[in-house]
Amino acid sequence: MTDKLQNIISLLHKSKTIRIICHLVFWVIVAFFYFFLFSWNSEFREVSVIFSIGLLPVAILVTYFFNYTLVPKYLWRKRYGRFFLFSFYTLLVSTWFSFLIVFFALLFILNKEASLDPSVLYPELQVISLNFIVFLSIAIKQVKRAFFIQQEKNKLEKIKLTTELKLKEAELKLLKAQIHPHFLFNTLNNLYGLTLEKSDDAPNLVLQLSEILDYILYRCDEQSVLLSEEINNLKNYIEIEKIRYSNKLKLEVDFSEETNGFKIAPLIILPFVENAFKHGVSNFPGVAFVKIKLILAGKSMVFNVENTKNPNLKNNVKYVKGIGLKNVKKRLDFIYPEKYILSIDEKDKTFSVNLTIELGN
Secondary structure: OOHHHHHHHHHHHHOHHHHHHHHHHHHHHHHHHHHHHHOOOOOOHHHHHHHHHHHHHHHHHHHHHHHHHHHHHHHOOOOHHHHHHHHHHHHHHHHHHHHHHHHHHHHHHOOOOHHHOHHHHOOHHHHHHHHHHHHHHHHHHHHHHHHHHHHHHHHHHHHHHHHHHHHHHHHHHHHHHOOOHHHHHHHHHHHHHHHHHOOOHHHHHHHHHHHHHHHHHHHOOOOOEEHHHHHHHHHHHHHHHHHHOOOOEEEEEEEOOOOOOOEEOOOOOHHHHHHHHHHHOOOOOOOEEEEEEEEEEOOEEEEEEEEEOOOOOOOOHHHHHOHHHHHHHHHHHHHOOOOEEEEEEEOOOEEEEEEEEEOOO
């Protein structure tokens, strides 16, 4: 149904004056219908006029009784047995009244023999004409009701989708806002220590940190960024961690040089890299290792990170069930439903994360 037709029906429903006018027009049309029906093959036009005037009130009463009592009280409530029973009695009574009006009009008002008029010779014509109007009005009422029910469903569905979208956007913003606050705190502490030592690494640390902050504060408000930008942010983060753990870290990094213009949700990979350094390096008693690999396989991105595990920890629950990882999983569910595969493998000496995301259509 077109928007124009929907607007017309909505206007008819909302304006009481227009509804009354439409009802009056409908019954005028019915009156003419009765007149032409009963004047068919008849020489007595005055009889047709009397029939039309006499039957019209019956049709009006029966129609409104159906539409405003029987239909809403029984049919809409799915009480079909009572609806059909009362409908039968109503039509039976209305048919009796229609016959009574016909004979009264012919024999007493017009003083004519009943056999002179075809509408009396064929009484089923009266029944059919009356029932036709009743069922036509019921059909119009039902179509109108179905339209408004569907319209309300569409409105509710639209409101639901809008609400879900707003909640989704709000939750995504919250999830992104929860990323790495302790990382910034630790980095500033490291920067403070390097400046006290007057280390040559301090300027590089400031540069890497400024680029990360610029990326997080300004680029991450977008729904997606270029994969090359996300990789560049990972490189900046890794450079900071290299400065931080220079003597106790063995690092292997392999990033795909060709990103083919693919886009990805911002900060969707960084939490895994952050966890690798946080849980695999910071508390490790000796020299720890972190292996990071990101490549493209067709239209999918394949990411892998592996790190050492503290041998004194039998089961690192924080790594597997931490808030940061839960947030990433929620974001993946929101942004890439049924388009990603995430697996976390914990062994005696290592943790590994494998993430595959379908980036292309």
